[in-house]
Amino acid sequence: MRVERVRLRNFKCYGDADLRLRRGVTVVHGINGSGKSTLLEAVFFALYGSSALDDRTLDDVISTGEEECTVELDFHHDGGDYRIERELRLRGDRATTTTCILEGAGEPIEGARDVERAVSELLRMDADAFVNCAYVRQGEVNKLIHASPGERQDMIDDLLQLGALEEYRERASDARLGVKSVLDGQREVLEDLQTQVERKEDQDLHERLNALESRRGEVVSEIERYESQREEAREARESAADVLERHEETREEIEELEEEIEKLRSKIAETERKREEAGEALRELKGEDEGLADEREGLLAEADVSEIDLADGDRDEETIEDRVEELEARDEALRDDLEEVRVTITERTGEIERLREEATEYDEEAAAAREAADDLESRIAEDVEAIEEREGRVEELDGEIESAREAFADAPIAFGESESRLEALEDDREGLTAELTELTAEIRSVEDAIEEGEQLREAGKCPECGQDVEDSPHVDALERKRERLAELEAELSELEADRAEIDERIERVEDLVETERRVDRLEEQRESAARLLAEKGETLADRRDQRDRLREEAEKYDEEAADAREEATDIESEVADARSELGGINAERGEVRDSLETLRRVAEIDSERGELEGEIERLRERRDDWATMNEERREGLSEKRERKRDLESGFDDDRIEQARERKAEAEDYLERVGEKLSDLEDDRDELQGAIGGIEEKIEELERLRERLESVEVRCERLDSLYEEAETLQATYGDLRAELRQRNVSTLERLVNETFDLVYRNDSYAAIDLDGDYRLTIYQKDGEPLEPEQLSGGERALFNLSLRCAIYRLLAEGVEGSAPMPPLILDEPTVFLDSGHVTQLVSLIESMREIGVEQIVVVSHDDELVGAADDLVAVEKSATSNRSRLERSAPSEALLTSD
Ligand SMILES: Nc1ncnc2c1ncn2[C@@H]1O[C@H](COP(=O)(O)OP(=O)(O)OP(=O)(O)O)[C@@H](O)[C@H]1O
Numbered sequence: 001m002r003v004e005r006v007r008l009r010n011f012k013c014y015g016d017a018d019l020r021l022r023r024g025v026t027v028v029h030g031i032n033g034s035g036k037s038t039l040l041e042a043v044f045f046a047l048y049g050s051s052a053l054d055d056r057t058l059d060d061v062i063s064t065g066e067e068e069c070t071v072e073l074d075f076h077h078d079g080g081d082y083r084i085e086r087e088l089r090l091r092g093d094r095a096t097t098t099t100c101i102l103e104g105a106g107e108p109i110e111g112a113r114d115v116e117r118a119v120s121e122l123l124r125m126d127a128d129a130f131v132n133c134a135y136v137r138q139g140e141v142n143k144l145i146h147a148s149p150g151e152r153q154d155m156i157d158d159l160l161q162l163g164a165l166e167e168y169r170e171r172a173s174d175a176r177l178g179v180k181s182v183l184d185g186q187r188e189v190l191e192d193l194q195t196q197v198e199r200k201e202d203q204d205l206h207e208r209l210n211a212l213e214s215r216r217g218e219v220v221s222e223i224e225r226y227e228s229q230r231e232e233a234r235e236a237r238e239s240a241a242d243v244l245e246r247h248e249e250t251r252e253e254i255e256e257l258e259e260e261i262e263k264l265r266s267k268i269a270e271t272e273r274k275r276e277e278a279g280e281a282l283r284e285l286k287g288e289d290e291g292l293a294d295e296r297e298g299l300l301a302e303a304d305v306s307e308i309d310l311a312d313g314d315r316d317e318e319t320i321e322d323r324v325e326e327l328e329a330r331d332e333a334l335r336d337d338l339e340e341v342r343v344t345i346t347e348r349t350g351e352i353e354r355l356r357e358e359a360t361e362y363d364e365e366a367a368a369a370r371e372a373a374d375d376l377e378s379r380i381a382e383d384v385e386a387i388e389e390r391e392g393r394v395e396e397l398d399g400e401i402e403s404a405r406e407a408f409a410d411a412p413i414a415f416g417e418s419e420s421r422l423e424a425l426e427d428d429r430e431g432l433t434a435e436l437t438e439l440t441a442e443i444r445s446v447e448d449a450i451e452e453g454e455q456l457r458e459a460g461k462c463p464e465c466g467q468d469v470e471d472s473p474h475v476d477a478l479e480r481k482r483e484r485l486a487e488l489e490a491e492l493s494e495l496e497a498d499r500a501e502i503d504e505r506i507e508r509v510e511d512l513v514e515t516e517r518r519v520d521r522l523e524e525q526r527e528s529a530a531r532l533l534a535e536k537g538e539t540l541a542d543r544r545d546q547r548d549r550l551r552e553e554a555e556k557y558d559e560e561a562a563d564a565r566e567e568a569t570d571i572e573s574e575v576a577d578a579r580s581e582l583g584g585i586n587a588e589r590g591e592v593r594d595s596l597e598t599l600r601r602v603a604e605i606d607s608e609r610g611e612l613e614g615e616i617e618r619l620r621e622r623r624d625d626w627a628t629m630n631e632e633r634r635e636g637l638s639e640k641r642e643r644k645r646d647l648e649s650g651f652d653d654d655r656i657e658q659a660r661e662r663k664a665e666a667e668d669y670l671e672r673v674g675e676k677l678s679d680l681e682d683d684r685d686e687l688q689g690a691i692g693g694i695e696e697k698i699e700e701l702e703r704l705r706e707r708l709e710s711v712e713v714r715c716e717r718l719d720s721l722y723e724e725a726e727t728l729q730a731t732y733g734d735l736r737a738e739l740r741q742r743n744v745s746t747l748e749r750l751v752n753e754t755f756d757l758v759y760r761n762d763s764y765a766a767i768d769l770d771g772d773y774r775l776t777i778y779q780k781d782g783e784p785l786e787p788e789q790l791s792g793g794e795r796a797l798f799n800l801s802l803r804c805a806i807y808r809l810l811a812e813g814v815e816g817s818a819p820m821p822p823l824i825l826d827e828p829t830v831f832l833d834s835g836h837v838t839q840l841v842s843l844i845e846s847m848r849e850i851g852v853e854q855i856v857v858v859s860h861d862d863e864l865v866g867a868a869d870d871l872v873a874v875e876k877s878a879t880s881n882r883s884r885l886e887r888s889a890p891s892e893a894l895l896t897s898d
């Protein structure tokens with residue numbers, strides 16, 4: 001067998017992992033707790049399910065915090081490819097297997113139990129055998145050595161398939177013991193039956209039976225005798241009783257007859273009385289009928305129903321009914337007409353009222369229109385007045401404007417120019433004022449110069465340059481300055497005259513400006529007055545139109561009112577007609593109703609008379625019946641009287657006395673014989689019981705004999721069965737011992753060879769394996785050692801050697817070869833020093849050589865790592881706490897050596 005691929009999801013510490021394994025040695029390494037062992041466990045779990053979990057449960061397998069987990073395993077075995085898939089799911093806090101399927105040769109197998117059985121058969125190993133042989137779990141390296149010889153024997157026997165023979169031997173032994181216990185039971189039964197038969201045979205049952213039967217015969221014949229006598233006595237008593245009874249009957253009959261005769265007589269009298277009463281009633285009824293006939297005649301005479309023939313005696317009901325129906329129909333029709341006319345009157349009257357109201361409304365409307373027109377008329381007069389007044393105002397304003405404009409007639413400027421003229425004049429005046437100021441200043445400076453010059457002249461100096469005057473060129477300058485002053489003063493007065501003139505003109509122009517503004521204001525006033533005038537004019541025209549329209553409307557309303565009144569009058573005459581029609585209809589209806597009443601009464605009388613006739617007829621019939629009845633009764637009465645006479649004549653008192661005596665005698669005898677008989681019957685029943693008891697005992701004896709015979713036969717058969725089982729058991733035992741002996745010697749040889757290979761240079765000479773798989777190790781000096789006495793490392797190697805030997809035995813085949821499982825070792829080097837690790841490596845090598853296709857080892861050891869064909873690194877992510885797998889080849893050299 002070879003694992004090809006393991007896929008895990010949520011299996012313990014694995015989230016998602018997928019690992020392909022190859023032939024050869026694969027070493028799985030990684031730090032503590034990274035998930036190495038879990039990987040191997042997963043393979044084991046895939047194959048055997050919960051059997052691989054020891055005392056743990058399925059929910060331990062699912063990663064904590066997850067709900068489900070899957071394990072898939074692909075493997076190759078004995079030429080075929082197989083695949084197992086398991087899926088677990090948490091339900092509450094318990095996990096269950098939801099999918100378990102084994103696919104490979106043939107139909108897929110489903111269900112945990114069937115898959116486990118199939119895998120055990122396929123690998124020839126159940127879960128126990130797998131951990132004893134193929135899978136060395138962590139810390140279990142010494143398992144095979146620590147096991148007791150018995151356990152070891154079981155393990156190895158199972159591996160070599162010898163277990164089955166032991167099982168068969170045990171089954172044969174169970175069968176033998178089963179047969180034995182049945183046989184013992186049957187023998188006890190046999191003995192018991194034999195003593196019972198003997199005891200019964202000693203009791204003389206048949207003789208006792210004969211004696212009892214002859215006594216029973218005697219008692220029975222005596223009973224018969226008494227019974228026949230009793231029968232005779234009974235007959236005698238019966239015949240006497242008969243006579244007495246008949247006598248009693250006759251007496252009773254006579255009494256009965258007397259009673260009946262009395263009863264008949266009173267009934268006849270009663271019926272006769274009823275007949276008379278009926279005659280009286282008949283007479284009364286006839287009188288009533290005659291009265292009704294008279295009434296009918298009277299009614300018909302006074303009623304005017306001549307169109308039909310209703311003479312007395314001709315009581316044609318149908319004719320009357322037809323007539324009544326006819327009249328009712330007429331009444332109905334009249335009622336409808338009446339209703340119609342009434343409705344017409346009501347409607348028409350309503351119409352008249354409505355029309356009159358309408359006329360009044362028209363009158364009101366006309367009055368309102370006239371009033372509105374009059375209103376308008378007075379407003380029109382007011383308007384005319386206002387227009388005239390406004391026209392006067394406009395004229396007034398025109399005059400004012402005209403007179404204001406006249407001011408410009410002799411003015412130098414035209415209307416509208418005054419403002420600009422005023423501005424120009426003011427500019428001129430400003431210019432003149434500036435010239436004047438300048439001139440005044442000049443005059444002042446000339447006057448100053450003249451004054452200075454005069455002072456200098458008085459001092460004899462030149463007024464111009466201060467030199468002596470005589471020689472000064474400036475002596476004449478003073479004179480010129482005086483001339484200049486005169487010139488300037490003349491100029492000044494001229495300018496002052498100009499300014500006075502301009503001032504005067506400004507004053508005049510300012511007046512004109514004022515006039516212009518006034519004209520403007522007046523013109524504005526005039527314009528607004530004219531506009532108002534025009535508006536008034538328009539309003540006046542509108543009002544006149546409206547007034548005319550209102551007057552026209554008033555006239556139209558008058559006409560409408562007149563029309564409505566006329567129509568109302570017309571309808572009034574219609575209503576009067578309808579009222580007279582109503583009177584006519586009512587009168588006719590009264591007549592019809594009277595006729596109807598008469599006819600109905602006639603019909604009533606007819607039906608009453610019909611009833612009376614019926615009653616009269618019935619009474620007559622009953623009277624006749626009563627008469628017949630009484631006749632019959634009278635006949636019965638005479639018969640009964642005759643019968644009574646006959647019976648009274650046949651009485652005989654002596655015979656009756658005799659019969660009484662005989663009856664008393666018979667009764668006395670019967671009493672005595674009854675007692676005797678019951679005693680005898682008791683005797684007989686007792687005898688019968690005793691006979692029954694003995695007969696039963698005889699039958700039981702027969703049955704016991706039969707059973708005894710059959711139990712004897714069964715015991716014989718069980719004896720031979722027991723012998724067969726004994727032989728079978730011995731055969732299986734012998735076969736197993738023989739096979740085991742053969743295996744043991746082979747195994748011993750193989751263990752020695754393997755151990756030799758590992759411990760070649762050490763101090764051990766040989767290993768001895770006896771028939772019960774007891775292991776003994778011999779040192780070189782010939783001393784024996786128990787395996788437990790070896791050192792830890794030695795024990796580990798020894799154990800592996802033993803496993804290796806078992807593999808080789810499997811490989812060489814006991815009964816044909818079995819394909820070998822992979823060797824799976826979890827931390828096998830724990831107890832080994834480096835020298836022995838080397839030996840372990842060579843042991844592994846030798847396993848490969850004998851044909852173990854696949855070896856998977858969990859180890860930290862460098863040497864083992866070095867010897868691997870494939871390396872699988874396991875590491876756990878610190879963040880997700882999930883393990884991860886990575887496969888790598890250790891070196892090219894190792895790969896090529898594969
Ligand atoms: N159901 C589970 N869900 C999650 N983690 C689990 C579950 N069961 C066990 N583990 C964890 O799996 C981890 C791996 O255990 P495993 O025995 O495979 O480690 P290892 O690599 O063989 O370590 P060592 O070298 O110590 O033998 C442990 O840390 C354990 O806590």
Ligand SMILES: [Zn+2]
Pocket residue numbers: 462464465466467472473474
């Ligand atoms: Zn001078």
